Amino acid sequence: MSLHDPIVLSVDGHGGDQEETVTVPACLRALEADSNLSIRLTGQPERLQAALGQQSPADHLCERLEIIAASTVIPMDAKPVAVLRRGQDSSMWRAFEEVAEGRAQACVSGGATSAMMALGVKLLGLLPGIKRPALMAHVPSAHGYVALLDLGANLNVDASQLVQFAVMGSVAFDGARDGSENDQNPAIGLLNVGREDSKGHVVVKAAHQMLQGLPLNYIGFVEGDDLFSGHVDVAVCDGFAGNLLLKSGEGLVRMLFSELSRSLKSSLSSRLGAVLSRQAFTELVARFDPAAHNGAPLLGLNRVAVKSHGGANCREMTVAIMEASREARRRIPEKIGSLILEHRLEAEE
Amino acid sequence: MSLHDPIVLSVDGHGGDQEETVTVPACLRALEADSNLSIRLTGQPERLQAALGQQSPADHLCERLEIIAASTVIPMDAKPVAVLRRGQDSSMWRAFEEVAEGRAQACVSGGATSAMMALGVKLLGLLPGIKRPALMAHVPSAHGYVALLDLGANLNVDASQLVQFAVMGSVAFDGARDGSENDQNPAIGLLNVGREDSKGHVVVKAAHQMLQGLPLNYIGFVEGDDLFSGHVDVAVCDGFAGNLLLKSGEGLVRMLFSELSRSLKSSLSSRLGAVLSRQAFTELVARFDPAAHNGAPLLGLNRVAVKSHGGANCREMTVAIMEASREARRRIPEKIGSLILEHRLEAEE
Numbered sequence: 001m002s003l004h005d006p007i008v009l010s011v012d013g014h015g016g017d018q019e020e021t022v023t024v025p026a027c028l029r030a031l032e033a034d035s036n037l038s039i040r041l042t043g044q045p046e047r048l049q050a051a052l053g054q055q056s057p058a059d060h061l062c063e064r065l066e067i068i069a070a071s072t073v074i075p076m077d078a079k080p081v082a083v084l085r086r087g088q089d090s091s092m093w094r095a096f097e098e099v100a101e102g103r104a105q106a107c108v109s110g111g112a113t114s115a116m117m118a119l120g121v122k123l124l125g126l127l128p129g130i131k132r133p134a135l136m137a138h139v140p141s142a143h144g145y146v147a148l149l150d151l152g153a154n155l156n157v158d159a160s161q162l163v164q165f166a167v168m169g170s171v172a173f174d175g176a177r178d179g180s181e182n183d184q185n186p187a188i189g190l191l192n193v194g195r196e197d198s199k200g201h202v203v204v205k206a207a208h209q210m211l212q213g214l215p216l217n218y219i220g221f222v223e224g225d226d227l228f229s230g231h232v233d234v235a236v237c238d239g240f241a242g243n244l245l246l247k248s249g250e251g252l253v254r255m256l257f258s259e260l261s262r263s264l265k266s267s268l269s270s271r272l273g274a275v276l277s278r279q280a281f282t283e284l285v286a287r288f289d290p291a292a293h294n295g296a297p298l299l300g301l302n303r304v305a306v307k308s309h310g311g312a313n314c315r316e317m318t319v320a321i322m323e324a325s326r327e328a329r330r331r332i333p334e335k336i337g338s339l340i341l342e343h344r345l346e347a348e349e
Numbered sequence: 350m351s352l353h354d355p356i357v358l359s360v361d362g363h364g365g366d367q368e369e370t371v372t373v374p375a376c377l378r379a380l381e382a383d384s385n386l387s388i389r390l391t392g393q394p395e396r397l398q399a400a401l402g403q404q405s406p407a408d409h410l411c412e413r414l415e416i417i418a419a420s421t422v423i424p425m426d427a428k429p430v431a432v433l434r435r436g437q438d439s440s441m442w443r444a445f446e447e448v449a450e451g452r453a454q455a456c457v458s459g460g461a462t463s464a465m466m467a468l469g470v471k472l473l474g475l476l477p478g479i480k481r482p483a484l485m486a487h488v489p490s491a492h493g494y495v496a497l498l499d500l501g502a503n504l505n506v507d508a509s510q511l512v513q514f515a516v517m518g519s520v521a522f523d524g525a526r527d528g529s530e531n532d533q534n535p536a537i538g539l540l541n542v543g544r545e546d547s548k549g550h551v552v553v554k555a556a557h558q559m560l561q562g563l564p565l566n567y568i569g570f571v572e573g574d575d576l577f578s579g580h581v582d583v584a585v586c587d588g589f590a591g592n593l594l595l596k597s598g599e600g601l602v603r604m605l606f607s608e609l610s611r612s613l614k615s616s617l618s619s620r621l622g623a624v625l626s627r628q629a630f631t632e633l634v635a636r637f638d639p640a641a642h643n644g645a646p647l648l649g650l651n652r653v654a655v656k657s658h659g660g661a662n663c664r665e666m667t668v669a670i671m672e673a674s675r676e677a678r679r680r681i682p683e684k685i686g687s688l689i690l691e692h693r694l695e696a697e698e
Contacts, residue, residue, distance in 0.1 A: 077545070079547075142608070152542045155542065155549065155550040156550055193504065193589060196426070223596050224594065224597035225599055225603070226600070227600060227601075228597065228600040228601050228603075229600060229604070240590060241590040243572075244586065244590050244594055245573065247574045248573035248574060248577070248597070249598075251575070251578060252601055252602070253601070255490070255578070256602070256637065260633055263630070264629050266629060284609055284612050
């Protein structure tokens with residue numbers, strides 16, 4: 001499949017905190033941007049129709065947008081068990097079902113990660129040998145992006161899972177994001193408290209050993225600051241550390257930009273300076289704004305499922321939709337599955 | 350002891366990557382800044398004397414600086430076992446010994462953390478009930494600083510250790526750093542992948558339970574972005590995650606400021622803007638420059654030992670020395686010891 005082949009996505013119309021007033025215009029934007037895309041939007045028809053009516057979309061977009069009726073919405077704090085037992089008629093379930101039953105090739109939701117994980121495993125299924133899906137994000141770094149995983153789906157991991165994360169990240173890393181189209185053989189680092197072989201706890205040491213024997217571009221242990229130095233394309237760690245790293249990075253960027261704008265308002269000369277350098281700032285903020293890089297795939301499933309962050313705006317939700325179609329066209333799950341099989345990287349029991 | 354009482358520190362004259370060309374002028378600066386401070390500087394006398402000669406210090410400073418002879422230097426990659434077996438005549442050992450034998454009240458070294466941990470435990474001893482020392486740093490946040498621990502001394506922790514970190518952080522948090530003098534009852538958060546009680550792995554959940562029963566200002570689980578939001582004064586996590594968080598934050602700040610200065614050079618108007626807003630930037634960089642907040646205490650020992658980062662410059666090393674004298678004057682170890690005893694917070698076996 002090429003990156004422009006026709007594709008059908010299912011989109012959760014009311015995923016978690018994301019209202020149809022965001023998802024509907026985001027779908028229309030994505031349809032506008034990609035003429036080979038069709039979307040099956042799941043949710044309460046009257047609400048979705050009302051949101052559509054407000055946008056008064058062109059006919060050629062409406063032709064590629066179908067509403068799939070669902071009567072309930074899964075709340076953000078729903079327990080996975082409850083989702084599996086009583087979520088059958090929810091918009092999120094329907095979105096996954098569309099993919100499971102072959103009517104769509106990938107799904108997107110802004111709902112709770114734990115609910116998506118549960119439905120992903122139940123309806124799409126895990127790739128052979130994979131124990132649990134991992135969540136990955138592209139984080140802006142000095143020379144483009146670094147793919148970071150896991151982001152919280154797996155809090156306690158064994159060495160074989162870290163190795164699987166490395167394989168998944170190597171396949172899913174998207175060099176094209178910074179225009180380099182260099183998806184081939186990304187440099188993979190295993191996050192640790194030091195670069196020497198002797199550093200770290202037993203789990204990272206065992207994964208380090210295993211990774212050295214694989215045909216990946218594994219560069220060894222890397223430290224926290226390597227995440228942004230541009231030396232590594234894919235950074236692997238357990239979900240506990242990964243989640244803290246991602247969120248602390250987002251918090252730090254937000255704080256620095258807010259402090260910067262406050263500093264710049266502090267004197268006349270710096271206010272003038274701020275006006276003159278506005279374009280430079282705007283570009284920088286846009287590049288490092290964590291929200292601009294929305295769309296985290298759940299890797300390890302048989303099909304593509306992408307998590308949009310709760311409370312994304314229309315532009316951010318559009319990014320997540322485009323991300324899902326790109327991943328399906330790049331055949332990420334198929335490629336991960338064959339690498340896991342080929343190198344016998346099944347998780348430990 | 351008040352914050353201006355006379356105090357004697359021992360300083361490792363050649364700790365790790367830190368040459369006496371840095372440590373000697375840093376000691377002189379600290380002596381200049383604090384007239385009640387005396388320093389016992391350990392290392393090879395001829396090298397230290399040569400470095401002193403280059404500074405041609407005033408007599409009133411030399412009177413408060415004594416050289417303690419040591420013949421060897423512990424390399425950065427020395428194994429702790431080797432340090433304990435063959436390090437007796439090293440500058441780092443001597444610095445700890447000065448404290449252990451009562452000639453100094455706190456020591457500072459820029460050597461390897463693992464060597465300092467080993468010597469700290471052997472020569473200064475652990476406070477009753479403490480299993481291993483923890484490393485803490487003050488990280489700049491939106492409204493001052495947040496104390497983060499552990500930073501890598503404890504990669505695998507149990508719940509009782511996380512609770513001990515909270516107690517240590519609560520005592521050692523230094524509100525005076527941002528001028529507020531609010532050392533009392535700092536707000537403590539336990540880092541986790543979510544704020545709800547149900548989130549996280551068994552270890553953080555157990556620590557969360559235990560912390561709710563203690564007379565600390567424990568505000569509950571916090572997430573990565575809370576580290577910089579200013580909602581919390583002390584953030585607690587295992588050393589693996591803490592080390593990655595600290596270093597990734599340092600890397601992110603460095604990258605953002607370097608990207609910012611690059612963006613500002615990109616056009617004439619933004620170059621002009623940069624000139625006008627230089628002061629605002631300089632202030633911001635100074636505040637968030639990780640190196641400006643040097644001096645991480647090893648908490649849980651009977652006496653104060655402060656780690657200066659390898660490769661610190663003279664200004665940064667001076668900061669670490671001032672930090673050590675402040676901690677000794679604040680009687681941090683004594684206060685931690687009584688809290689641990691009072692609330693029976695001994696580590697699990």
